[in-house]
Amino acid sequence: MDKMVNVYLFGKRYQVPESLTIMKAMEYAGYQLIRGCGCRNGFCGACATIYRIHGQQELKTCLACQTKVEEGMYVATLPFFPLVKQVYDIEKIKPTEQIMMQLYPEIYSCIGCNACTKSCTQGLNVMQYIAYAQRGEYEKCAEESFDCVMCGVCSARCPAGISHPQVGVLARRLTGKYIAPESKHLLDRVAEIEHGDYKALIEALMQKPLSELKELYNNRDIEK
Amino acid sequence: MYEYTKEQLDSLKKVEETRAARLGQDLKRMTADEKDAVLKAFHPDYIETAYEELKVGPNKGEKVLHELANLLQGRSRVLDMKIDLNKIDYDVDVLIIGGGGAGASAAIEADKAGAKAMIVTKLRLGDANTAMAEGGIQAADKPNDSPAIHYLDALGGGHFANKPELLYKLVTDAPIAIKWLNDLGVMFDKEPDGTMITTHGGGTSRKRMHACKDYSGSEIMRVLRDEVYNRGITVVDFTSAIELIKDTDGKVAGAVLMNMETKEILIARAKTVVIATGGAGRLHYQGFPTSNHYGATADGLILAYRAGAKLLYPETLQYHPTGAACPTQIYGALVTEKVRSLGAQLVNKDGVAFVNPLETRDVTASAIIRECKQNKKGISTTDGEGVWLDTPMIDLRGGEGTIEKRIPAMLRMFGKYGIDIRKEPILVYPTLHYQNGGIDITSDGMSGLENLFVAGEAVGGIHGKNRLMGNSLLDIIVFGRNAGKNAAAKAKEVKVKKLTLGFVKEYDKELKAAGINAKELSPRLLPDYRRKNN
Secondary structure, rough: OOOOOEEEEEEEEEEEEEEEHHHHHHHHHOOOOOEEEEEEOOOOOOOEEEEEEOOOOOOEEEEEEEEEEEOOOOEEOOOOOOOOOOOOOOOOOOOOOHHHHOOHHHHHHOOOOOHHHHHOOOOOOOOHHHHHHOOHHHHHHHHOOOOOOOOOOOHOOOOOOHHHHHHHHHHHHHHHHHHHOOOOHHHHHHHHOOOOHHHHHHHHHOOOOOHHHHHHHHOOOOOO | OOOOOOOHHHHHHHHHHHHHOOOOOOOOOOOOHHHHHHHHHOOHHHHHHHHOOOOOOOOOOOOHHHHHHHHHHEEEEEHHHOOOOOOOOOEEEOOOOOOHHHHHHHHHHHHHOOOOOEEOOOOOOOOOOOHHHOOEEEEOOOOOHHHHHHHHHHHHHHOOOHHHHHHHHHHHHHHHHHHHHHHHHOOOOOOOOOEEEOOOOOOOOOEEEOOEOEOOOHHHHHHHHHHHHHOOEEEEOEEEEEEEEEOOOOOEEEEEEEEEOOOOOOEEEEEEEOOOOOOOOOHHHHHHOOOOOOOOOHHHHHHHHHHHHHHHHOOOOEEEEEEOOHHHOOOOOOOOOHHHOOOOOOEEOOEEEEEOOOHHHEEEEEEHHHHHHHOOOEEOOEEEEEEEEEOHHHHHHHHOOOHHHHOOOHHHHOOOOOOOOOOOEEEEEEEEEOOOOEEEEEOEEOOOOOOOEEEEEEEEEEOOOOOOOOOOHHHHHHHHHHHHHHHHHHOOOOOOEEEEEEHHHHHHHHHHHHHOOOOEEEEEOOOOOOOOOO
């Protein structure tokens, strides 16, 4: 039997096995989750959570599905945070310095407190990627922010009102669409397909009897 | 931090001792006969006692897993409610049920076609299996590859049961889908000259797996979600569809919605409906853990079936060979197939590699189960047992830094528990991953019911009886877009008559006539993980 620990869910004490994550501890305690629970694997960012350990001052942040309970843990989930998301037309904008100025001017109000980085549930250097965005270095911003799950904790801690995850997604889309090199082989293949080049080949396959298809499949050449 | 047991430590030593010798030799792939034998003896799809015959509905007489049968033949929530179909809360052209990659793609295309589209999702937009897909997306866009080779790979992998017209669409639209995503700003892994970095997946004969590190699905979902919001498409979140609505001509014409928090009932009328509700891992078929997101409860299949749509291959599930077997906190979580693509072998208790790591998923999963259950060469864990996935081989083969660069999410996932996958192998066991079958559609994306379209994991037939890695992210884009376009086009000519839920009562009568006194409310909507003695 697992050792039990005391956790305080929204201030109320429950005893739960110490091997559980915060999310599973809530269910163990009897919560049927509706909000604050998505992929349960650390990818969707639905379960942003704030906690403090008894006897300590610091408010820490995490994803509830990825973090084990601890003795004396006070937990408050943050299943929604009113992030600002600016609307734009990806076909019309360009990766210029001005675009961040137009859409997310508040990034220039960053006071360098680093609360965003300290709070990041993915351990990203958030302040650094905002700095890259300020300078219009979108490729660097995109790389630095790539593992962001958009849980919103950074923005919840930001005194300047920056929507960091939205800045990151804009920088990545600009990079993916405009800055990264074009894939010529992809464009060539799309042109061939639109020209109908493979139609006859596949239709011929579709006509073949099962035995012949099996033969072809079992003896197909496999790239090393 | 995770602490190994003595048995695990002893076995770990053997894995390290044999690693250098194993580096130079990968096992041969199995012959067709060997594959058949391991599948029949060990794949969960072949366990007859797990199945039962459906007594009513379009697939009457066919067998499905007990857990699905209970829901397909369950009790509709609307039977116990007083519902006023004259009070319309939402009136749209295209109603999209489900907020994953397929739903978002459908919404973007429907919007582009000028239709008034609306997404309804029981969680948030993007809380979906799409966001969790790590490995990549297939497309035959390299000079040594062609859509015809992709077709043959997927057909063989699917045991030749794929619906040809759907597979044709999947492979020929694949490069177009990659271009569409790239044009929306998805950041694919590329060489400095723009060449896509592509790898093998289980069952591929060409390296055609495109990736965005090991956040492929997450990156795609972030971009699609952003685009849905940029277009101002209405998204109604934390709201489930609990029943379809038809009109008096018997055509699908909307859905009964329920606010997940307040339980308020809302009526959506639509000219066409797209079901994009995803898979069923959270039904935990045969007691398996799952890699799926919280809402994967097969809702779309239940709604469509009750309304009269036929299912195709609902009996075939995909058990991903490598779910995390320990530590217990991540039991069942997906360990991407890319780990094997990059060169990690599957190794037993004695340090012996027992299967080529690039067999198709069903064959690999069966081989792992055989190694544990028959050969007794598994390693015990808190939740069961597992075999080693020898991750340190990746950096040995690809050079130092390969793991950090190509599978950062895996490094992070295990790093949280003090396991450095660059230095230590990890324990894995098959996990319930994908619903191969689903609602039967034609290549225009429409089900057997007029004006009901389907896209994504809820569709059956694209992948036959077993899907290849990287063909799911592909299908949600190809068939999501397809459904969105065609649903929008169809909506232009639809005149919705008076709404009715009469078919729900009819179905209930059929259940009673078949001797089924359904009690379980369906669809399930969410699993219940509360402690049972609470």
